[in-house]
Amino acid sequence: MSVRVVARIRPLLKHELDKDTIVCAESAEGQNPTTVRIPNPKNDAETFTFQFGSVYEENATQQQLFENEVVGPTVKHLFNGYDACIFAYGVTGTGKTHTMRGGKSLADRGVIPRLLSNIYRRCRKIEKDAAGATQVDVSLSYFEIYCDRVYDLFEPPEKRTPSGLPIRDNHGKTVVVGLKEMQCSTLKEFEHLYDQANINRSTSATKLNAHSSRSHAVLCVKITQTTESTVRVSQVSAIDLAGSEDNRRTDNNKERLIESSAINKSLFVLAQCVEAISKKQSRIPYRESKMTRILSLGQNNGMTLMILNIAPTRSYHLDTLSSLNFANRTKKIEVNEVENEPIFRNITKPLAATSIGGASLSRQPLRPLNTAHNTNLNDRETGRKKTTEKPAKAFSVYSDAQKIVSRSSNLPSQNQGIRRTAGAPKRPAESSTTFASRPTKTFRAAEPAMTKESIEALITRRIDEKLAEKALQDASTAAPALSAELQKRLDDLENRIDAKDDDGKAPGLQFLLMAKQHQVRQEHASALRMYRMAMPYFPGNKKLEAKMQALEERIKTKSALPAEHVPSLMAPLVLERGSKSKVTEDEDFAPVPESDNESSYESDSSFKFKSKRKPKKATKKLPIFRDSGEGHESSIPSSFAAPGEMTPRTTNLLKIINSRDVSKIRALKGVGVKKADAIVGCLLETEDEEVRDLEGLAQLNGVGRKTVENMRSGIIVDYEF
């Protein structure tokens, strides 16, 4: 199945009424438009045409777009156990937010509120048809990616930590760690939550849009269908991407420019990913931006719909062409349509009439990463070996062609999970037979209802089993099963954070929670780092100090590295010469403890880690930089730098570094996006600490002597005589 791409041309806005329109939609006779036509910017007489699944013209209503593109295909799909992703793409001011969120009136509501309204209606219908034997729960998480940092939109901005939430890879899915998941059982509740969360989203007025989104917003709607014997989870992500901006037209101020460059960078990476996929390159640069990691276009399973928003006027000409080209490539991307397997509960108790979660606020269970969901746990219980490998991947195809192809009637049974509906004009979900083919469900209504606690206990037990199996498979890297006691403590900690009973210590509690989770996974060095970050929130806490000391001891004894290297792990990085009390974590010089799982480090942006590079030897002498009379600066007149003083070049370099401005740091010689990010990340961890000299700079993450020399040599200084 390829990504379905539809285009939507927005109407002229009030101030554009006298403007020249250059984009038009075309259709074959009697059919809905599927082509966008736009002139060649170099020669108006020539035109380019682009073919999409559908093209919605200026007068297309929100309802039309929703009914044609979302209801049948997505909602049905979702309830059949498939994931889905809908995202709006386009230049700033072309109508992405209008399409996804829309206005307040009924007619103006966008895709997201309509989607939720439809989901709730379907939930009620399923529950009604099953006479209470099936329960459907809806939960939401909502976050924004602002300047390549992830923030929970269900949290007020003042609760954010500067570095945002870390993201990780979990069994091929990218997950945001520590994101709130809100149980939300009615449309009214949703509307309330969604409106509140949107207030937290970063928007600002720009010259091109009075309410411009400065971030990518991702709403994840999780649907859990629980019957007596199965639990099936599927998820739809609705994404309102920020729009690319041509800063020659925006007159953006410094802050907007920083946002804009982050937006443009992530969209550029997205375009690179799409290009790499379409060229079948082996390396797709997903990891270069959080947005592309999360969107995982072409890697995600399930139906993917891209709504390309375009403005009709000439002032957007080049931007529109570039969007159309991007969309044209995107529509060729193949995505897998894999049905989420149900978890067989294998319990005899019937469902409670009450909801599992209710409308309460809950945090995503922060369990070990190897806790897979959608896993058929029944196999293990019965000792059977799972028939495992899914059949060779098959795809349902959205065809732009109008031909009618008969639908395959002999769909594989539910647990095979993959269907093939090649070339079908109707979306695959519409022919769902998956429920019909599921095992017969029998209910004993007289049995006592399952309580929330018993379900939790059951899930915890299954998680333990899963962990145990993983431990057997890979003794060296697997996490041990959580003891009930430990799990309880983790849960208590989460509850404390949730209950806001923290006297301003919430960030500290978050660090503690993360530390404990690392410890559970035997990632002692990371746990130690997290404890250290928590320490300022609990000054003088003896228990915490003892814990850190015990961990340090443990790392020392466990480390396979020669004894003389061990102290470097614990040794703080001294940023300021002569100010050894000002410390930060030294990731660069830290040897990797054996027990730490590299992949979890790599994907955890809460701290920096280098898996590929050899750890620098602690015994290595720190580079000595002289500010004058050496190397590149030998041409600097000595009057500009007395011994012990800094040259203008060094001063300028440190100024740029201490600005913590990624775009400026990136512009330094020999510094790429990743290095600039690593430097800023490292500086953010040191809070107000400034880099005072070149030695301090050479000790930052990702920076060595050579890099410093490079950076310095690239600085242009005007010496006036």
Ligand SMILES: Nc1ncnc2c1ncn2[C@@H]1O[C@H](COP(=O)(O)OP(=O)(O)OP(=O)(O)O)[C@@H](O)[C@H]1O
């Ligand atoms: N189909 C439409 N019908 C009526 N008005 C529209 C339509 N699409 C967009 N608009 C209007 O155009 C303006 C810009 O739209 P919107 O804010 O949704 O753009 P955007 O692409 O999300 O921009 P940004 O990327 O800057 O957030 C808004 O005033 C919106 O109401």
